Amino acid sequence: MKLTVIILTHNEEQHIAACIESAAFADEILVIDDMSTDRTAELAQSLGARVVAHPLAGDFAGQRNFALTQTDADWVLYVDADERVNDGTGEELRRVMAEDVRAVYEIKRINVAFGQRMYYGGHRPDYSQRFYPRLAIHWVGRIHEHVESELPVRRMGGSLLHYTYTDWERYFHKFNQYTTLMAERQYADGKRASFLKILLDPPFAFFRYYILQRGFLDGRLGFILAMFHGFYTMAKYVKLHDLTMNGDRNADEDRHI
Incomplete structure (x- = not known):
């Protein structure tokens, strides 16, 4: 074979x-x-x-x-x-x-x-x-x-x-690419992001990675990556919120045409 x-x-x-x-x-x-x-x-x-x-x-x-x-x-x-x-x-x-x-x-x-x-x-x-x-x-x-x-x-x-x-430039390139793709997928699936979600989900994402999954045992890098996971969560929902606002705005404009 x-x-x-x-x-x-x-x-x-x-x-x-x-x-x-x-x-x-x-x-x-x-x-x-x-x-x-x-x-x-x-x-x-x-x-x-x-x-x-x-x-x-x-x-x-x-x-x-x-x-x-x-x-x-x-x-x-x-x-x-x-x-x-x-x-x-x-x-x-x-x-x-x-x-x-x-x-x-x-x-x-x-x-x-x-x-x-x-x-x-x-x-x-x-x-x-x-x-x-x-x-x-x-x-x-x-x-x-x-x-x-x-x-x-x-x-x-x-x-x-x-x-x-392997380097931070590549990390942030992927960070931007994947938060955009995730926001677009969630928007297409009908999901929306409230300000409360933007406010509360990022700190919980950090808590899950750093405390519940014991990221603190990976030392300094464990802390840094847990923090950035919180930022990743925030960026994803901010982009989703922006898509929602633009979609609602376009819908209003279509109704007034």
Whole structure:
């Protein structure tokens, strides 16, 4: 049976080489590139990956579904460009394939933020559904996309290292991108943000990350990331409130035309 590792990219020249090298056990490495303007595609091809250019157009689930049509592999493993497959995980994947127990497999993901492994708070290790028979799954969701499948969910051995943030410029770029996408999704779903929500939800978001999830045990960085999670929550709801106000204003103008 054939195993393909799928990597989605956009201007990932900083990460792509180490990511591909960590997945060298695969029969095929497929890179779906969102029209990168740096050396991502060139580096990936030089390391033996097959690169297919395809614009993201704001839809992460659509990009992942497109990737499934670009390979004939029996099983696929999704790895983000800022992730590395840890030693021994390739053997575990092969074992699952040999046993042919068809399922959606969760794999442990260890987050590394600014060079520090995170064990608590919002960046504590988590499990992500990444490995499955290619024809048995479908991705849904514009942001925080997830797999839909009729197969059972199982947890496998092995792990990924996720270099989630390496510099603050990238952190704030993602901060702005994701708060906008989250606000747009919630607005489309009919949700609204009152001033009370803007006032109360951010401090609770900090409390949850820092106290309930013991982010304080990750030291200074645990505090900083918990604080910024509170700001993330506020920014998301402020943007949602702005969309609501603009929508209501446009509706009033339409009624008076």
